[in-house]
Amino acid sequence: MPKDELKAGFRLVGTRPNRPDGLDKVTGRARYGADIVAANMLHAAVVRSPYAHARIKKIDASRALALEGVKAVVTRADFPTGLTGEDWNLQENTIAGDTALYDGHAVAAVAATSALVAQDAARLIEVEYEVLPHVTDVDAAMAPDAPVIRAGNADHSVPEGMHPNVVRYIDFGHGDIEAGFAAADLVREGTYKTEATHQGYIEPHACLGQLGADGRGEMWVCTQGHWYIRRMCAAVLGIEAANLRVTPSEIGGGFGGKTTIFMEPLALALSRKAGGRPVKLVMSRAEVLRATGPTASASMDVKIGMKKDGTITAGQVNFRMQGGAFFGMSPIAEALPCAFACYDIPNLMHEGYEVLANRPKAAAYRAPGSPMAAFAVESLLDEMCRELSLDPLQVRLKNAAKEGTKSSYGPTYNRIGLVETLEATMAHPNLSAPLGPNQGRGVAAGFWFNHGGETSVSLQIGEDGTVGVSVGTPDIGGSRASIALMVAETLGIEYEAVRVNVVETGSLGVNEPTHGSRATFASGKAAVEAAESAIKQMCARAAAEWGIDPEAVEWVDGAARPAGENAGKFPPLTIGEIGAKMGGTGGPISGHHESVPGGVGASFGVHVVDVEVDPETGKSTVLRYLVVQDAGRAIHPAYVEGQYQGGAAQGIGWALNEEYIYGADGRLQNPMFLDYRIPVASDLPMIDTVIVEVPNPGHPYGVRGVGETGIAPPLAAVANAVAAASGARLRTLPLSPPKVLAAIKAGQ
Amino acid sequence: MSRIHITTTVNGEAAEFLTDPRETLLDVLRNQLGLTGSKEGCGTGDCGACSVLLDGVLVSSCLVLGVEVQGKTVETIEGMATDGALHPLQRHFIEHAALQCGFCTPGILVAAKALLAQNDNPTETEIRYWLAGNLCRCTGYDKIVRAVQDAAAEMRGAA
Numbered sequence: 017m018p019k020d021e022l023k024a025g026f027r028l029v030g031t032r033p034n035r036p037d038g039l040d041k042v043t044g045r046a047r048y049g050a051d052i053v054a055a056n057m058l059h060a061a062v063v064r065s066p067y068a069h070a071r072i073k074k075i076d077a078s079r080a081l082a083l084e085g086v087k088a089v090v091t092r093a094d095f096p097t098g099l100t101g102e103d104w105n106l107q108e109n110t111i112a113g114d115t116a117l118y119d120g121h122a123v124a125a126v127a128a129t130s131a132l133v134a135q136d137a138a139r140l141i142e143v144e145y146e147v148l149p150h151v152t153d154v155d156a157a158m159a160p161d162a163p164v165i166r167a168g169n170a171d172h173s174v175p176e177g178m179h180p181n182v183v184r185y186i187d188f189g190h191g192d193i194e195a196g197f198a199a200a201d202l203v204r205e206g207t208y209k210t211e212a213t214h215q216g217y218i219e220p221h222a223c224l225g226q227l228g229a230d231g232r233g234e235m236w237v238c239t240q241g242h243w244y245i246r247r248m249c250a251a252v253l254g255i256e257a258a259n260l261r262v263t264p265s266e267i268g269g270g271f272g273g274k275t276t277i278f279m280e281p282l283a284l285a286l287s288r289k290a291g292g293r294p295v296k297l298v299m300s301r302a303e304v305l306r307a308t309g310p311t312a313s314a315s316m317d318v319k320i321g322m323k324k325d326g327t328i329t330a331g332q333v334n335f336r337m338q339g340g341a342f343f344g345m346s347p348i349a350e351a352l353p354c355a356f357a358c359y360d361i362p363n364l365m366h367e368g369y370e371v372l373a374n375r376p377k378a379a380a381y382r383a384p385g386s387p388m389a390a391f392a393v394e395s396l397l398d399e400m401c402r403e404l405s406l407d408p409l410q411v412r413l414k415n416a417a418k419e420g421t422k423s424s425y426g427p428t429y430n431r432i433g434l435v436e437t438l439e440a441t442m443a444h445p446n447l448s449a450p451l452g453p454n455q456g457r458g459v460a461a462g463f464w465f466n467h468g469g470e471t472s473v474s475l476q477i478g479e480d481g482t483v484g485v486s487v488g489t490p491d492i493g494g495s496r497a498s499i500a501l502m503v504a505e506t507l508g509i510e511y512e513a514v515r516v517n518v519v520e521t522g523s524l525g526v527n528e529p530t531h532g533s534r535a536t537f538a539s540g541k542a543a544v545e546a547a548e549s550a551i552k553q554m555c556a557r558a559a560a561e562w563g564i565d566p567e568a569v570e571w572v573d574g575a576a577r578p579a580g581e582n583a584g585k586f587p588p589l590t591i592g593e594i595g596a597k598m599g600g601t602g603g604p605i606s607g608h609h610e611s612v613p614g615g616v617g618a619s620f621g622v623h624v625v626d627v628e629v630d631p632e633t634g635k636s637t638v639l640r641y642l643v644v645q646d647a648g649r650a651i652h653p654a655y656v657e658g659q660y661q662g663g664a665a666q667g668i669g670w671a672l673n674e675e676y677i678y679g680a681d682g683r684l685q686n687p688m689f690l691d692y693r694i695p696v697a698s699d700l701p702m703i704d705t706v707i708v709e710v711p712n713p714g715h716p717y718g719v720r721g722v723g724e725t726g727i728a729p730p731l732a733a734v735a736n737a738v739a740a741a742s743g744a745r746l747r748t749l750p751l752s753p754p755k756v757l758a759a760i761k762a763g764q
Numbered sequence: 765m766s767r768i769h770i771t772t773t774v775n776g777e778a779a780e781f782l783t784d785p786r787e788t789l790l791d792v793l794r795n796q797l798g799l800t801g802s803k804e805g806c807g808t809g810d811c812g813a814c815s816v817l818l819d820g821v822l823v824s825s826c827l828v829l830g831v832e833v834q835g836k837t838v839e840t841i842e843g844m845a846t847d848g849a850l851h852p853l854q855r856h857f858i859e860h861a862a863l864q865c866g867f868c869t870p871g872i873l874v875a876a877k878a879l880l881a882q883n884d885n886p887t888e889t890e891i892r893y894w895l896a897g898n899l900c901r902c903t904g905y906d907k908i909v910r911a912v913q914d915a916a917a918e919m920r921g922a923a
């Protein structure tokens with residue numbers, strides 16, 4: 017447990033109260049995406065392509081439409097034409113046009129009076145395909161003989177002569193890369209690969225949509241960002257954003273995968289065609305795995321130059337990533353800047369390619385791109401530390417970025433906490449735990465930018481002095497609690513007197529989703545600003561009552577008070593007293609804040625893992641796990657620890673088990689949790705955490721955002737531990753037992 | 765397909781419904797009886813979000829047909845708090861922050877209750893293996909295991 021005394025003088029910030037939505041969530045009352053019904057509701061089912069790449073020659077829905085209870089069928093013909101850019105991408109992914117681009121691509125959808133009838137009807141929709149050659153591997157998709165997924169998609173950045181599947185090229189760096197390598201005592205390079213993984217939220221996508229002939233509609237949906245749902249659905253359907261009111265359900269996990277649309281416009285299109293009856297659409301797990309998420313797969317070359325004392329003189333990466341059959345979906349533009357973000361390196365070169373492949377349209381997954389980049393760079397660093405007999409943590413400390421370092425991607429860091437994080441790691445008892453035979457320890461560092469984003473918050477003072485806060489960022493892991501803590505701290509009232517509501521799109525200005533680790537940072541910052549504005553108004557009401565200047569009133573401990581001797585002698589007016597009278601003193605008091613908050617604080621973490629590798633089977637068992645990360649300030653430390661632990665668990669899964677397995681036919685072979693195996697309770701030990709607090713100067717309480725960094729280090733940390741335990745250095749994930757066993761045998 | 769009339773007991777109350785023989789117990793609970801606390805994460809018996817007790821035995825309700833519960837008793841998350849008082853497991857889950865999104869929580873609580881009914885002092889390893897059929901993607905299980913341990917200790921103390 018971290019030291020809560022770090023809360024440093026705050027009354028509430030840094031404490032661990034029960035979350036306000038806890039009761040609903042332990043009693044089954046909380047309503048998630050699939051938990052709602054509407055009068056006269058229909059149920060929908062989707063027909064999906066069984067081919068990785070196929071021309072759609074004909075869709076015949078006549079038998080489905082003849083089935084009793086079937087009310088509507090939609091195909092691409094029911095959607096507007098002429099969309100461009102990402103809007104076209106979204107529409108094309110929602111429902112295929114003339115070509116199915118991946119196994120699971122939606123081709124048609126049907127609405128009927130029950131889920132069973134809808135499923136029967138979907139089976140009666142006949143689709144005639146002409147199968148086309150496909151490619152799913154990122155390197156194969158760049159090869160000269162690869163089938164072309166969509167010609168003319170490359171932007172101007174791509175060097176001439178490359179395969180049309182290469183659609184984006186990025187390069188940047190600083191210093192003199194050749195001179196940097198020349199100055200090194202040791203130069204090593206390697207190629208590293210990661211497979212696509214899925215966010216793996218346990219709640220499948222679900223929505224209930226209604227759209228009338230007048231273009232007005234409503235949607236209930238599990239999402240990280242309902243304004244995104246509104247904008248994207250409006251674009252795909254050709255309706256006006258303000259006419260679609262989107263209400264977020266409780267959300268059963270997102271991890272980036274619920275920041276976009278997948279099937280939501282299908283529910284609305286079916287509703288419109290069925291005379292405006294509400295349509296419920298709930299994905300199966302197989303649909304989730306085949307057609308939503310996942311993250312990109314990556315193939316990465318890394319080259320590093322190091323002096324004998326561990327000083328890194330130069331670093332170079334060349335990354336290739338596929339994010340499915342759609343332009344702009346791979347996180348190549350994030351992966352590259354993350355590669356060396358932890359270090360102060362004078363000479364750097366980054367190059368990256370985005371490649372199309374016959375796979376689903378990738379979505380964000382927790383620190384998109386960073387885990388892959390860290391796997392490549394942190395693995396090679398580990399190999400070089402071993403070769404030079406250097407302590408891997410000391411080497412990281414020696415090269416660590418700090419305040420004033422020009423980052424690998426350009427900007428100069430302000431106050432950051434990587435050095436403090438490394439020092440806290442070195443001091444942790446896990447570092448001195450004895451290791452037995454076949455056991456090894458691995459360390460790795462990781463980085464995430466964090467994000468501000470469009471934010472709008474409103475705060476209302478109640479007649480009894482309690483406070484409502486309306487935010488637009490869905491609560492996925494305790495953000496209602498942390499925002500309530502900050503508001504109560506600012507207003508000087510009790511935590512329980514603040515109720516934070518996640519409200520629908522009609523109630524606030526545009527909000528970006530809960531993504532980029534921004535909810536506690538951005539909605540929190542805006543909520544504090546809104547509280548400050550309400551305080552100003554309450555002070556003005558007190559000043560008017562006392563007949564003094566508003567500047568002569570100060571707000572202390574939940575009440576307006578005359579500021580100092582000269583202001584006059586008046587008893588304090590509490591928030592409750594001001595609230596009770598506000599109808600007669602000028603009307604409702606509320607505070608608002610709208611902005612794209614600056615002052616985002618970069619985040620760094622260091623993980624240490626002990627692994628035992630069974631030399632007979634190649635199976636790796638995680639014995640001990642430590643996450644150390646700079647939170648800036650932990651508003652509710654228990655939920656900060658939860659983010660650290662959850663990120664580590666997902667990273668462990670990515671390292672050891674999880675992967676998208678495509679057959680030679682281009683079909684996903686493991687679209688269920690039995691075969692797409694995420695970590696279960698018996699796979700993991702307790703996950704130790706240390707919350708480092710180097711406050712972010714850009715947030716009123718020092719928050720950096722903590723959600724994403726935790727998934728960056730584990731891939732390399734686990735691979736480094738497996739190498740230490742078994743001698744087997746694997747550069748391709750996952751480290752499944754057969755692969756590790758083969759590597760052990762090859763090394764003997 | 766013609767529907768079948770079933771009478772059963774759910775959370776101590778008599779219940780009846782008409783079901784298509786293809787519908788699962790989970791479908792029936794959620795769609796016919798309005799008990800949406802049990803969740804569908806997979807529909808294939810792999811995630812445990814739909815866990816309920818059937819005649820006292822822990823089952824995945826997505827793998828049981830609605831027609832199978834004729835004359836049996838079903839206990840769901842909605843029946844876990846009694847007379848308005850939370851079960852110690854529910855309380856400790858809130859206090860330990862053992863849920864983030866909360867989607868796995870109903871199933872895990874039902875499963876943990878079944879564990880404590882047969883083993884009032886499980887080790888960490890026993891808890892981890894018992895709950896291995898309940899996927900949680902958010903928490904890494906650390907706080908879940910601790911919450912179960914603390915609830916068990918409290919229940920032993922109270923007994």
Ligand code: FES
Pocket residue numbers: 803804805806807808809810811812813814815824825826827
């Ligand atoms: S929904 Fe029943 S086990 Fe997943």
Ligand code: FES
Pocket residue numbers: 218268269862863864865866867868869899900901902903
């Ligand atoms: S809390 Fe989200 S799946 Fe467990």
